[in-house]
Amino acid sequence: DRNNITAAKIWLEEYNTEAEKVRPEAQEASWTWNTNITDYNNRLKLEAEKKKSEFDKRSYNQTLNWDWKNFTEINAKRQFYKIADIGESVLPTDKFQQITKAKSNMQSVYSKARVCNKPGDQDPSKCYPLNPTLENIMAKSTDWKELAWAWEGWRNETGRKMPDDYEKFVELANEAAGMNGYTDNGDYWRSWYETENFEKQMEELFIGLKDLYKLLHAYARKKLKERFVGHPFPDSGQIPAHLLGNMWAQSWGNLFTLLAPYPGKPLDVTEMMREQNYTTRKMFDLSEKFFTDLGLDPMPPKFYNDSMLDKPEDGRDVVCHASAWDFYNRKDFRIKQCTQVTMDWLITTHHEMGHVQYFLQYKDQPVVFRRGANPGFHEAIGDVLALSVSTPKHLKKINLLRPNQNPDDEELQLNFLMNQALKKIAFIPFGYLIDQWRWKVFKGETKKDEYNEDWWNLRCKHQGVSPPVQRFNTDFDAGSKFHVPNNTPYIRYFVSYVIQFQFHKALCKEAGHNGPLHKCDIDQSTEAGNKLAAMMKLGSSKEWPDAMEAITGQRKMNVSDLIEYFAPLEDWLKKEVKNETLGWDDQCGRIWGNG
Numbered sequence: 190d191r192n193n194i195t196a197a198k199i200w201l202e203e204y205n206t207e208a209e210k211v212r213p214e215a216q217e218a219s220w221t222w223n224t225n226i227t228d229y230n231n232r233l234k235l236e237a238e239k240k241k242s243e244f245d246k247r248s249y250n251q252t253l254n255w256d257w258k259n260f261t262e263i264n265a266k267r268q269f270y271k272i273a274d275i276g277e278s279v280l281p282t283d284k285f286q287q288i289t290k291a292k293s294n295m296q297s298v299y300s301k302a303r304v305c306n307k308p309g310d311q312d313p314s315k316c317y318p319l320n321p322t323l324e325n326i327m328a329k330s331t332d333w334k335e336l337a338w339a340w341e342g343w344r345n346e347t348g349r350k351m352p353d354d355y356e357k358f359v360e361l362a363n364e365a366a367g368m369n370g371y372t373d374n375g376d377y378w379r380s381w382y383e384t385e386n387f388e389k390q391m392e393e394l395f396i397g398l399k400d401l402y403k404l405l406h407a408y409a410r411k412k413l414k415e416r417f418v419g420h421p422f423p424d425s426g427q428i429p430a431h432l433l434g435n436m437w438a439q440s441w442g443n444l445f446t447l448l449a450p451y452p453g454k455p456l457d458v459t460e461m462m463r464e465q466n467y468t469t470r471k472m473f474d475l476s477e478k479f480f481t482d483l484g485l486d487p488m489p490p491k492f493y494n495d496s497m498l499d500k501p502e503d504g505r506d507v508v509c510h511a512s513a514w515d516f517y518n519r520k521d522f523r524i525k526q527c528t529q530v531t532m533d534w535l536i537t538t539h540h541e542m543g544h545v546q547y548f549l550q551y552k553d554q555p556v557v558f559r560r561g562a563n564p565g566f567h568e569a570i571g572d573v574l575a576l577s578v579s580t581p582k583h584l585k586k587i588n589l590l591r592p593n594q595n596p597d598d599e600e601l602q603l604n605f606l607m608n609q610a611l612k613k614i615a616f617i618p619f620g621y622l623i624d625q626w627r628w629k630v631f632k633g634e635t636k637k638d639e640y641n642e643d644w645w646n647l648r649c650k651h652q653g654v655s656p657p658v659q660r661f662n663t664d665f666d667a668g669s670k671f672h673v674p675n676n677t678p679y680i681r682y683f684v685s686y687v688i689q690f691q692f693h694k695a696l697c698k699e700a701g702h703n704g705p706l707h708k709c710d711i712d713q714s715t716e717a718g719n720k721l722a723a724m725m726k727l728g729s730s731k732e733w734p735d736a737m738e739a740i741t742g743q744r745k746m747n748v749s750d751l752i753e754y755f756a757p758l759e760d761w762l763k764k765e766v767k768n769e770t771l772g773w774d775d776q777c778g779r780i781w782g783n784g
């Protein structure tokens with residue numbers, strides 16, 4: 190009968206066995222398309238996704254045979270709760286096909302986009318991809334016009350071509366969420382955090398970090414005005430968005446040579462990597478060794494054969510944006526990325542390897558529990574290890590610090606902190622605002638003809654950046670960032686940037702570190718590794734405060750450890766921007782055309 194827990198557990202076993210067949214097939218078809226974007230592979234992907242959605246629907250219907258909401262066994266009850274949460278698979282077949290098609294269209298536009306008519310090119314029909322060309326221009330160019338060409342061209346070739354598909358996707362995603370008992374798709378996405386007032390909590394964390402961001406913003410603005418003297422910076426105080434070393438102004442690490450407190454003491458890891466003939470494989474071996482030295486798991490033998498770690502040179506279209514893949518059969522785990530030999534890519538490699546380590550640690554959980562304690566946890570693992578790898582002490586250990594440089598030199602340490610701030614503090618408003626925008630779209634508070642105006646309201650208000658050229662309602666600049674066409678939520682990175690410092694603090698204590706937090710390197714500490722592994726093994730079988738407690742002893746997110754980490758730099762910045770006006774107007778002023 191409906192309360193027979195023994196029979197229910199047998200059914201859960203059968204579900205798991207079936208899921209470990211259906212999911213690998215769907216993943217394999219998705220992998221084939223992602224590593225070779227063709228219409229044929231797209232049809233195979235759609236077919237496999239249809240099959241998986243039918244399995245999800247069937248399984249959902251079978252959960253109705255059990256009174257699982259009243260089960261006393263928490264673990265079984267939680268498995269039923271997750272099996273019953275089938276997302277977009279709840280849609281009837283024709284609507285499921287429509288939403289999958291709309292998503293495939295946008296992903297294909299984003300991954301195939303190229304920008305032509307580069308200023309100074311003899312052949313105006315020569316076109317350039319984001320990775321590596323446009324990213325390198327945004328990182329290195331100090332030519333205002335060239336930066337503006339890349340910035341505007343990328344948005345013309347991506348976001349501008351998506352509004353219709355995006356509107357269709359929003360409509361159907363909201364319909365699916367409604368059928369699953371949520372108010373809209375944003376409500377569904379937030380439900381994965383199982384946290385009361387989640388939006389309020391995120392706002393409080395963001396407010397807690399605003400002052401630190403304003404200091405860094407004022408310093409960067411002052412130095413960029415010197416570099417681009419004669420060019421227009423808005424009176425409203427924003428920084429033109431194409432000057433920050435990154436296509437989305439989300440990470441300012443490429444401004445290090447301009448912003449380092451002591452330019453004479455560079456941290457030029459990329460140059461050191463190139464001088465030592467680093468290869469993609471060497472970068473992965475370095476990362477894997479950090480994990481195994483903590484007592485964590487090595488990559489399975491198949492990993493390197495089956496992964497795609499470099500951009501293919503045979504001209505085929507691939508999704509270059511990095512991702513880690515769990516095939517849910519406990520055997521196949523892959524990474525797909527278009528690696529370049531740079532420090533940024535060494536960090537991204539640790540980020541992706543962090544995802545795979547999580548897969549390995551929770552692989553014996555029931556399939557529905559093979560996820561992060563919350564999505565932010567999955568994004569934090571690799572970044573926590575990268576906090577140790579990036580320290581001058583560790584760079585010295587792996588011979589990526591110049592031989593004549595002393596890792597304990599206080600000026601070098603301040604340069605290191607600035608480098609970290611340009612990636613971690615600069616990211617905070619960006620990590621916060623993407624889903625602020627999307628949650629409003631899902632709530633219906635932002636209509637299609639307001640998509641771009643609302644996007645720039647948030648970019649101007651929270652991030653303090655402005656568009657270098659006029660924007661129009663016919664633009665769709667949110668669509669120029671991978672996660673929007675790819676329908677990947679983004680608040681997870683904001684959560685990750687907060688909790689990774691809580692994890693770092695706790696693991697440094699476990700590793701017996703004394704002294705300032707930013708100097709800590711947990712390398713080789715199996716005590717720290719064991720704590721991390723114990724948390725990862727839980728997967729999503731427990732609510733995330735239990736997982737957080739397993740590492741830090743706390744049950745809440747808070748920004749105090751991040752602020753402690755950057756304290757020495759905060760003091761230096763306060764002196765540096767003493768005569769500057771901190772902050773900017775909420776609005777960007779006139780940037781709007783009626784188009």
Ligand SMILES: O=C(CCC(O)(O)[C@H](Cc1ccccc1)NC(=O)c1ccccc1)N[C@@H](Cc1c[nH]c2ccccc12)C(=O)O
Binds near residue numbers: 511677
């Ligand atoms: O997007 C990424 C890395 C890609 C990902 O590893 O997060 C990837 C995104 C993705 C999700 C879904 C489909 C395709 C790509 N997420 C995963 O691969 C993944 C796998 C399993 C569980 C959870 C996430 N980073 C973000 C920001 C970021 C956070 N930490 C970083 C460290 C270095 C560089 C960038 C970042 C960005 O580039 O804007």
Ligand SMILES: [Zn+2]
Binds near residue numbers: 540544567568
């Ligand atoms: Zn990630």
